[in-house]
Amino acid sequence: MFDENERLARREAHWLLKEFGAEAPLYAAMKAEKAIEQKDFGRCARWKRILEILADSRTAKSVATKY
Template identity: 80%
Template sequence: MMHKPVVDENERRARQEAHLLVREFGAEAPLYAAMKAEKAIEQKDFGRCARWKRVLEILADEPPADLRRSAAAK
């Protein structure tokens, strides 16, 4: 019996946001994630900024086409 890796809520939300951005904006998804991170910094919401930075990492690790495929499979 294989166990699924435990993913915390912040990671789950970051991955979900990455999928949504790719679905909506395609290749420009990282730009929108960066804008969201910048806005969070301006508002001094560093927790939200950390999540958006994680979204950027996810987008950098997985090309938009791969994210689209995995989002469509869900």
């Protein structure tokens, strides 16, 4: 079972994929960079987790299409 932060990160990643498609990781990286500039490391950690989720989903799709 996921905690609330993980659930929100997964929901945001899903929305980004739906809204931006292949550009979703770029959008998340820009948000993480902005959070770093503002020294908001909690928000940066959330965007980093969203990037990880996006990378995992991209890897899973890549593996699925090979078989």
